[in-house]
Amino acid sequence: MTQNREGRSSGMSFGSLARRPEAGSLVGLVLVYTFFAIMGGAVFVGAPGWSSWLNIAAEVGIVALPVGLLMIAGELDISVGSVIPASQMTAAIISGHFGLPILLGIGCGLGVGLLVGYINGLLVTRTTIPSLIITIGTMFGVMGLTLGFAVLIAGSTSVFLVPTPLTKLVLGTFLGGMFNVSIFWWIAFAIVIYFLLHFSPLGNWIFALGGDRDSARNAGIPTRGLTIWLYMLSGFAAAFVGILQLMTYQNAQVATGQSFIFNSIMCVVIGGVILTGGSGSVIGIVIGTATFAIVNQGIFFSGLDPNIGSIIIGALLLAAVLSNDGFRALALKYSTKKG
Secondary structure, eight states, X not given: OHHHHHHHHHHHHHHHHHTSTTHHHHHHHHHHHHHHHHHHHHHHHSHHHHHHHHHHHHHHHHHHHHHHHHHHTTOOOOTHHHHHHHHXXXXXXXXXXXXXXXXXXXXXXXXXXXXXXXXXXXXXHHSOSOHHHHHHXXXXXHHHHHHHHXXXXXXXXXXXXXXXXXXXXXXXXXXXXXXXXXXXXXXXHXXXXXXXXXXXXXXXXXXXXXXXXXXXXXXTOOHHHHHHHHHHHHHHHXXXXXXXXXXXXXXXXXXXXXXXXXXXXXHHHHTTOOTTSSOOOHHHXXXXXHHHHHHHHHHHHHTOOHHHHHHHHHHHHHHHHHHHHHHHHHHHHHXXXXX
């Protein structure tokens, strides 16, 4: 009888673990870090290695967090890649080209992200066009406007901006010459979004939205307003990353930001978020982002062919999608036994 209870207890604990969206991604993170720690040696496991992948993870992670919320809600946002250079260029033109107060430039740059997010949310909720198509459309539209206004106003696709000492310290400095301050902003974003998704009523609404939009609407959840708010959060985060880059490198480029489109989605999927919506966690997204960044930078520290990094990322992405189904099947199996 005791053995039976122990077996049931261990089954329940395993089932509980398997139901966690980040269970598979945590295993992947441990394996990937161990591999590159061995291949990269002392440099990779030391401060240079940690700062390298954390700096990458911070910028991608800030974008991936709200993108993950949208995916949990059953939506996609491809336009983040165009919002990053748009916010950079807006701030650089206002405060660099015209010499207006830098806080005004930053505010307008962030406002661009909120505006693009609002337009995305409005179009998604007011039409029957899939969010993928809508955000691809806004992506190209914002890219074209950014290029056009940059050339028209500044006469160049690159605009310089010298930040004030305070804005440089808060938004663009390297601590110890290695760790970018964006790491702390990533942590702050993760804490806020973790609370919103896992502790506030808003989180239940987001999960319900991704599970069944019609049922969520019938339950009284403001699905339209929530969707618009999520897109605005995504636009704001992308714009914020653009401002961080501008304050760090003091130069706005029209062609930046495109890699964030699929990198952010990969981080979210590796983190265990279901592509069809309704399941995921902030911890999983953070783990997925760290895993992506470790692979991205571990290749250089280990001296391997850069193409191997793409193979590993692709394998992780496929494994994440497959493990989502596999872990939940095991969870269902053990929960059925418990009943």
